[in-house]
Amino acid sequence: MPARSETPPPAAARRRAMQGALVGVALVWGSTFVLVKESTARVPVYSFNTLRFSLAAAVVTAFCVPGLRRLGRDGLARGAVLGLFLFGGYAFQTVGLQYTEASKAAFITGTFVVLVPLLSAVLLRRPPAPAALAGALLALAGLALLSLVGSFVPAYGDVLVLGCAVSFAAHIVGLGAWAPRYDPLPLTAVQLAVAGVLHGAVALVGDVGSGAFDVDGQVVFVILFTALLASAAGFWIQTAAQRVLPPTRTAITLTMEPVFAGVFGYLLLGERLGARGWAGCGLILAGMLLAELRAAADAGSDPVLPADPTPAAAAATAGPSAGRAAPWSPPPRPPAPPTGARRRR
DSSP, rough: OOOOOOOHHHHHHHHHHHHHHHHHHHHHHHHHHHHHHHTTSSSHHHHHHHHHHHHHHHHHHHHHHHHHHHHHHHHHHHHHHHHHHHHHHHHHHHHTTTTSOOHHHHHHHHTHHHHHHHHHHHHHHOOOOOHHHHHHHHHHHHHHHHHHOOOOOOOHHHHHHHHHHHHHHHHHHHHHHHHGSSSSHHHHHHHHHHHHHHHHHHHHTTTTTTTOOOOOOOHHHHHHHHIIIIIIIIHHHHHTTTSSSSSHHHHHHHHHHHHHHHHHHHHHOOOHHHHHHHHHHHHHHEEEEHHTTTGGGTTSSSOOOOOOOHHHHHTTTTTOOOTSSSOOOOOOSSSSSOTTTTOOO
């Protein structure tokens, strides 16, 4: 019997590489908590997010103008819906933080890790693998230890922040359904542009005349950092990763964000997590590892379905380019398919 090769198949290696990239995104997003907290004390939040997302959209668009034309109406519409979810997540969180504690808001936001498999099962008819669901519950328990202090009594702000969690969960589930069908770069550009326009509309109503604009070099640096790394690169990587990663694994991986936020808070602000906080971090990591046990079974009970070979999708994925996920190619069809055969959607 020939020796068994230890080299992982290309699909598995690609999934691991994209999950590693998502961990990098969570690291960058975790670092922004400290930076944004100080900057939004000088610039109103919606104005800050308008600059952040608009600049990110402009940079991404500069690299994918032909790709935007190939998205077609369906691709533009779906990108706009994803941008609406993105805006909803940031808007609900921003307003909700005014009426609840930051620790509770962090935990409620993190409940997207269990909302994602529920929405996937209901909307996409993709029940998560048992290991993935167990990993999500472990990550949720870790978030509770990491974020909650004292008793949990729901308040008005908690309901608003729950809207944030639902929006972020819908964004992840939407990407799981649509990212495999389109070029990730133009799809990212549409999401960022819509989020920037919607934040700008709110800023015109709420921020103009507030007088709270104190822009200096540090604020400019934070805007550039969040626009280029956290938004342009971060959401492009997430969009590309969800071409091969199912929504539940994506959600579990992104729960590393508060872990990295705690690390940066310790390094930059001298904040201490304590034994309970580190135990929460350990549970989040355990949830990720548990979900990884089913990496080879992703094509089974928690799959990323292939794209429909529509003309728009075929055009959008034509011609691989550097830095982009390789386009999905539909398998050849038999010349005479059996009667009554159905294509899995």
